[in-house]
Amino acid sequence: MKLSGSEIIIECLKKEGVEYIFGYPGGAVLHIYDALFANKKIKHILVRHEQGATHAADGYARACGKPGIVLVTSGPGITNCVTGLATAHMDSIPMIVISGQVSRAYVGSDAFQEADATGITRPVTKHNFLVDTRESIPEVFKKAFMIATTGRPGPVLIDVPKDLTDPKIKIPFEYPKKIKLRSYKPIKSDNKNKITEAAKLICDASKPMIYTGGGVILGKAHNQLKTLVKKLKFPITNTLMGLGGYPGSDENFLGMLGMHGTYEANMAMHECDVLLAIGARFDDRVTGDTTKFCPSAKIIHIDVDPSSISKIIEVDLSLVGQTSKVLNDLNKAIDLKKKNIKVNKIKKWWNQINKWRQKKCLNYKKSNKIIKPQLVIEKLYELTKGDAYITSDVGQHQMWAAQYYKFDKPNRWINSGGLGTMGFGLPAAMGVQFAHPKSSVICITGEASILMCIQELSTCLQYRLPLKIVNLNNRYMGMVRQWQEFFYEGRYAMSYMDALPDFAKLASSFGHEGITIEKPDDLEPMMKSALSKKDKLVFIDVITDQAENVYPMIQSGKGHHEMHLSPTGSDTELA
Amino acid sequence: MEEKRHILSLLVENEFGSLSRIAGLFSARGYNIHCLNVAPTNDESISRMTLVTFCNEQKIQKLMRLLEKLVDVVNVKDLTGETHIEREMLLMKIKCNKKQRNELKRLTDIFRARIIDVSDTTYTIELTGVAEKILAFINSLGNIKIIEMVRSGTLGISRGAESLQSKG
Incomplete structure (x- = not known):
């Protein structure tokens, strides 16, 4: 079979089982688009901005576990992808971005729409390739898919000069079945004796705590985790990226931890004597002041990436490997049927935790005049029975969604945790809807974030995506305003969103339905009716309390035990 | 630390x-x-x-x-x-008039350096050794003017049978 470079690219994607490409055409990729046009298997989704393509592919990958594919042109096409690549890179999301490049003869000449794609994206990709011969295309694609999806996943960029995709030059095509990369060792594990050691530490703990992150979801280890927790009856907390890795409505679950984590989760972290960290990376938003982190705990860390071990917090025992595999081994080692395996009784510890729980740190002051943002999420949780795919943008609404929507299943909570990319929510929701066409997909956003990728409403109409967008509209960049209130004596520099559009009208001008909810009494019925519209996108603009803050809060430089609790909750003092 | x-x-x-x-x-x-x-x-x-x-x-x-x-x-x-071996190479061009030639020749001999090029007014010297030796040589030049110099940076290799393998 003789094919052109463009046809080879499409064939490679087919061999990898690609269903969707999110992209935007341009000069350097027109040959590829021509080959794509002729194919019947792969569907191309035309976005309105390349950043949207990357977030959509990212959302798709997070929701179904398969790599998201992006196709963009050279120059501005690829530079617009940088934020999306960095977002995926920080959260270890498998993604392949194919970018056009000017023809090889022009590379380095400042040609029209030329940008050094591999140079620009090197720090924000797991790896990248500049294809230099037609013959190497299949090998490069095989390598790219392998690198993106194995070990700690991540985005990979393939930059393809236009002349290599010339439809007139055809060469024989064969896709390699297997590929070996001597320099790439996705998983290095050497845990044999350490598993027993870890099991012993765990069984002997009197104040144990389990802290899990996105690695449980990426490593598909949720079942193994559930088995372990149920067997041990230990308390467990999830990071922002780890929500859904363990059922959020389960009694062992203490809520999210960290800067806006629950009182009970953070206190249990501070007091525990053995900490089992699984697929989590001790991010600064999780640890608070590292010198005050888990002061009396022996720490066991399970992670697929050796460079994550002791990166921020020195750990006592590390188990490197796929989270599901290591948890399997650990579950086997802690076999309660065996006589010599006994787990310490931790009733006292639970009594203490239940006392912390009684603080009810997520309580907030109810109002019948103004809509409280927390109430919107609570109602959304009730109305969707906790079973929707939720994407979010970045800021207060993201934290409230994480705190008040309980995720019982993995891959349901999709947000930019590491990079904190405003504008992520809407395009990510598009990707999720393509991955799960029949499911309810909701984007929880704020009026500042949504405007960063609002153009994608047009894409939503083109593909009739029945998303629901819940806009917590407080006319402020809420999280910025909160920090300015706390740390800048209320000088709200540039955080007020003046001259906002009428979002309902904006949505309808894009061909969707838009509603505005202003009264607490209208919230439930109006949201219910909007959510029942299964065949169309509804933009639900909810006018919320401008002054509401996210609590609890650990200020930077403070430890887990030094939370700021809500003044309207049960405790107004510093904990 | x-x-x-x-x-x-x-x-x-x-x-x-x-x-x-x-x-x-x-x-x-x-x-x-x-x-x-x-x-x-x-x-x-x-x-x-x-x-x-x-x-x-x-x-x-x-x-x-x-x-x-x-x-x-x-x-x-x-x-x-x-245990390892490390070496660095120095190439250096220095100002050298007729009066200085003997002194410079002695100095290069002491350090086991070599004069690899000569002009009316310059010597070009090659020296190999550990970084300390290179520095000692440079310091010993005293008032002699260095026109330009280039160092390879450290090169290293393990002693004995140990080696750095390209596995796979």
């Missing part, structure tokens, strides 16, 4: 962008590169890099893991942890 000199030996894929990836890691993660040498090896698909950096034990462990993670890095080793 005390900062120490570490000599890292790396085998990297001889591919477009490899050097930039490694240099980029150092700058992105806040490590200095004291000196760096890259050249081909007997296996044409692999380049060998020797790199000297100063950092404490904890930071060097992290750095090694980050380097190992790079897709282009085939193998990496901290030579400082074992």
Whole structure:
């Protein structure tokens, strides 16, 4: 079979089982688009901005576990992808971005729409390739898919000069079945004796705590985790990226931890004597002041990436490997049927935790005049029975969604945790809807974030995506305003969103339905009716309390035990 | 923790962008590169890099893991942890009039350096040795004017049968 470079690219994607490409055409990729046009298997989704393509592919990958594919042109096409690549890179999301490049003869000449794609994206990709011969295309694609999806996943960029995709030059095509990369060792594990050691530490703990992150979801280890927790009856907390890795409505679950984590989760972290960290990376938003982190705990860390071990917090025992595999081994080692395996009784510890729980740190002051943002999420949780795919943008609404929507299943909570990319929510929701066409997909956003990728409403109409967008509209960049209130004596520099559009009208001008909810009494019925519209996108603009803050809060430089609790909750003092 | 000199030996894929990836890691993660040498090896698909950096034990462990993670890095080793041989080469052009020639010849002999080029007014000298020897030679020149100099940066290799393998 003789094919052109463009046809080879499409064939490679087919061999990898690609269903969707999110992209935007341009000069350097027109040959590829021509080959794509002729194919019947792969569907191309035309976005309105390349950043949207990357977030959509990212959302798709997070929701179904398969790599998201992006196709963009050279120059501005690829530079617009940088934020999306960095977002995926920080959260270890498998993604392949194919970018056009000017023809090889022009590379380095400042040609029209030329940008050094591999140079620009090197720090924000797991790896990248500049294809230099037609013959190497299949090998490069095989390598790219392998690198993106194995070990700690991540985005990979393939930059393809236009002349290599010339439809007139055809060469024989064969896709390699297997590929070996001597320099790439996705998983290095050497845990044999350490598993027993870890099991012993765990069984002997009197104040144990389990802290899990996105690695449980990426490593598909949720079942193994559930088995372990149920067997041990230990308390467990999830990071922002780890929500859904363990059922959020389960009694062992203490809520999210960290800067806006629950009182009970953070206190249990501070007091525990053995900490089992699984697929989590001790991010600064999780640890608070590292010198005050888990002061009396022996720490066991399970992670697929050796460079994550002791990166921020020195750990006592590390188990490197796929989270599901290591948890399997650990579950086997802690076999309660065996006589010599006994787990310490931790009733006292639970009594203490239940006392912390009684603080009810997520309580907030109810109002019948103004809509409280927390109430919107609570109602959304009730109305969707906790079973929707939720994407979010970045800021207060993201934290409230994480705190008040309980995720019982993995891959349901999709947000930019590491990079904190405003504008992520809407395009990510598009990707999720393509991955799960029949499911309810909701984007929880704020009026500042949504405007960063609002153009994608047009894409939503083109593909009739029945998303629901819940806009917590407080006319402020809420999280910025909160920090300015706390740390800048209320000088709200540039955080007020003046001259906002009428979002309902904006949505309808894009061909969707838009509603505005202003009264607490209208919230439930109006949201219910909007959510029942299964065949169309509804933009639900909810006018919320401008002054509401996210609590609890650990200020930077403070430890887990030094939370700021809500003044309207049960405790107004510093904990 | 005390900062120490570490000599890292790396085998990297001889591919477009490899050097930039490694240099980029150092700058992105806040490590200095004291000196760096890259050249081909007997296996044409692999380049060998020797790199000297100063950092404490904890930071060097992290750095090694980050380097190992790079897709282009085939193998990496901290030579400082074992017995090794290191050498550096210096090429130096110095001002030298007829009166100074004898003195300079004696000095190069003491350091086992070689005069490899001569002009009416200059000597060009080649010297190989450990970094301390190179520095000692430079310091011994006193008032003699250095016109230009170039150093290869440290090169290192393990002693005995130990070697850095390109596994796989």
